[in-house]
Amino acid sequence: MNREDLYRQIRAKKSxxxxxxxxDFKKMPECVRVLAESGELMFKGMEFRGTARSIVEFNKxxxxxxxxxxxxxxxxxxxxxxxxxxxxxxxxxxxDYVKSxxxxxxxxxxxxxxxxxNTAKMYAKxxxxxxxxxxxxxxxxMGADSVTPFLGYPGKWAIVxxxxxxxxxxxxxxxxxxxxxxxxxxxEEMMAISTPDNMMFxxxxxxxxxxxxxxTFCPDNFLLVPGVGAQGGSAEExxxxxxxxxxxxxxxxxxGILYASSADDFAEAAAQKAAATAPYMA
Amino acid sequence: MNREDLYRQIRAKKSxxxxxxxxDFKKMPECVRVLAESGELMFKGMEFRGTARSIVEFNKxxxxxxxxxxxxxxxxxxxxxxxxxxxxxxxxxxxDYVKSxxxxxxxxxxxxxxxxxNTAKMYAKxxxxxxxxxxxxxxxxMGADSVTPFLGYPGKWAIVxxxxxxxxxxxxxxxxxxxxxxxxxxxEEMMAISTPDNMMFxxxxxxxxxxxxxxTFCPDNFLLVPGVGAQGGSAEExxxxxxxxxxxxxxxxxxGILYASSADDFAEAAAQKAAATAPYMA
Numbered sequence: 380m381n382r383e384d385l386y387r388q389i390r391a392k393k394s395x396x397x398x399x400x401x402x403d404f405k406k407m408p409e410c411v412r413v414l415a416e417s418g419e420l421m422f423k424g425m426e427f428r429g430t431a432r433s434i435v436e437f438n439k440x441x442x443x444x445x446x447x448x449x450x451x452x453x454x455x456x457x458x459x460x461x462x463x464x465x466x467x468x469x470x471x472x473x474x475d476y477v478k479s480x481x482x483x484x485x486x487x488x489x490x491x492x493x494x495x496x497n498t499a500k501m502y503a504k505x506x507x508x509x510x511x512x513x514x515x516x517x518x519x520x521m522g523a524d525s526v527t528p529f530l531g532y533p534g535k536w537a538i539v540x541x542x543x544x545x546x547x548x549x550x551x552x553x554x555x556x557x558x559x560x561x562x563x564x565x566x567e568e569m570m571a572i573s574t575p576d577n578m579m580f581x582x583x584x585x586x587x588x589x590x591x592x593x594x595t596f597c598p599d600n601f602l603l604v605p606g607v608g609a610q611g612g613s614a615e616e617x618x619x620x621x622x623x624x625x626x627x628x629x630x631x632x633x634x635g636i637l638y639a640s641s642a643d644d645f646a647e648a649a650a651q652k653a654a655a656t657a658p659y660m661a
Numbered sequence: 662m663n664r665e666d667l668y669r670q671i672r673a674k675k676s677x678x679x680x681x682x683x684x685d686f687k688k689m690p691e692c693v694r695v696l697a698e699s700g701e702l703m704f705k706g707m708e709f710r711g712t713a714r715s716i717v718e719f720n721k722x723x724x725x726x727x728x729x730x731x732x733x734x735x736x737x738x739x740x741x742x743x744x745x746x747x748x749x750x751x752x753x754x755x756x757d758y759v760k761s762x763x764x765x766x767x768x769x770x771x772x773x774x775x776x777x778x779n780t781a782k783m784y785a786k787x788x789x790x791x792x793x794x795x796x797x798x799x800x801x802x803m804g805a806d807s808v809t810p811f812l813g814y815p816g817k818w819a820i821v822x823x824x825x826x827x828x829x830x831x832x833x834x835x836x837x838x839x840x841x842x843x844x845x846x847x848x849e850e851m852m853a854i855s856t857p858d859n860m861m862f863x864x865x866x867x868x869x870x871x872x873x874x875x876x877t878f879c880p881d882n883f884l885l886v887p888g889v890g891a892q893g894g895s896a897e898e899x900x901x902x903x904x905x906x907x908x909x910x911x912x913x914x915x916x917g918i919l920y921a922s923s924a925d926d927f928a929e930a931a932a933q934k935a936a937a938t939a940p941y942m943a
Contacts, residue, residue, distance in 0.1 A: 499739070554838040
């Protein structure tokens with residue numbers, strides 16, 4: 380998906396919301412968890428049983444409920460890998476569901492991969508060819524040659540970690556390179572090998588005070604902003620300092636929407652929460 | 662597996678060799694690739710067909726041939742994820758094969774994961790509980806709270822990226838923190854939250870000149886050293902500067918051993934290459 384299509388969708392839905400599909404079986408509503416005990420689901424000619432069935436049913440319900448209010452979905456790979464092969468089957472089914480029902484929605488693999496060039500190529504193949512994600516999050520520690528293999532796919536994106544939302548983010552991201560904080564060097568050097576049409580950056584909402592500064596040297600790239608909601612960041616602050624004239628922001632919320640209700644009305648509650656919190660520039 | 666058991670195995674085999682199981686279907690010997698066309702393999706009650714069958718058969722042959730000469734195996738996740746669910750099934754079968762046949766061999770998931778605390782917990786679960794790896798490689802960019810969830814499993818290890826072997830390694834790893842290069846700050850700060858019994862570091866063989874310096878501030882931790890062979894590093898240099906009195910090194914070779922021959926004798930050739938190159942301190 381290109382930047383114009385993403386911006387068009389943001390305007391149409393009046394939303395910059397990205398829903399994080401970080402599905403934890405233990406936190407699912409009881410009515411979805413019991414499905415794990417009750418036979419199989421058939422989807423695209425495949426059987427889903429047990430935990431995988433519950434994950435697929437939960438994701439389908441959340442996606443149908445929230446699609447009118449968001450422009451992106453972001454499954455975090457860890458929450459699927461922890462269930463082994465069955466978890467990966469559930470992920471592939473989720474990708475397929477979004478791509479077949481909601482092809483205009485931007486789909487991000489939150490995988491934070493990063494490896495030497497010939498290995499990074501295999502990760503790009505995994506997320507852009509084997510699975511049909513629009514974007515994958517990438518860790519920059521190994522430098523440019525660990526990122527470039529993700530940049531050769533038209534309409535696909537690398538989303539590089541810059542300044543993250545977790546408590547120990549500053550520990551290494553504020554190291555110094557050429558008189559600048561490391562996260563700024565990462566952004567500037569990644570911008571030099573890419574365009575605003577194939578590169579985004581992760582900037583945590585808990586670092587909203589940094590956003591105005593970031594926009595001075597990075598005016599055009601989209602920023603993926605986690606940390607709103609459960610992690611304590613403010614969507615208003617993020618929009619005030621981070622939006623640009625193409626939207627420029629994907630603001631992620633995961634737990635606050637997925638687990639808005641633990642009762643049978645979980646999907647309706649997720650829709651209401653998504654509609655109520657969908658961030659949009661003034 | 663604890664450090665004493667690893668050292669005992671190094672002495673018994675006179676080897677610090679780690680074989681990287683980075684299996685690329687396109688590079689496999691013809692005799693293994695044709696298996697993809699020829700019905701299923703049954704293993705532990707599961708069927709393997711197509712590419713997954715070839716990967717499992719190739720890994721089993723390589724493992725049986727090289728096990729007398731190496732102390733560790735290191736599948737790189739990218740080479741399995743790129744085949745989707747079938748690739749992950751092949752990985753789980755490979756893990757199971759090593760653990761059931763060669764329980765003394767140290768098994769590393771080369772995954773380079775790194776995410777916020779509650780997500781890192783899920784990755785730890787994926788590699789240490791769902792799959793029975795002894796260790797997982799971890800990227801440090803997000804700081805200590807992205808690493809600690811891997812440290813709570815007795816006998817399991819986090820292997821944190823410090824100074825890697827790829828051309829752009831120095832781009833960010835040589836940034837400065839507190840007057841020190843970033844990779845050194847990463848190692849020292851990770852050593853402060855761990856012990857030499859649950860933490861190793863990745864130091865590329867292409868950086869052998871740095872090993873003596875690294876041993877001044879990190880005398881005890883095992884170092885996982887990629888970059889010997891195809892990437893141009895020298896095992897002799899690595900041992901000279903990097904070995905310690907518990908061995909202290911796992912020296913990885915992947916392509917040079919896996920693809921030692923493209924003919925029917927590929928496993929025998931891999932065994933000979935492993936035996937000939939198995940690095941061991943003087």
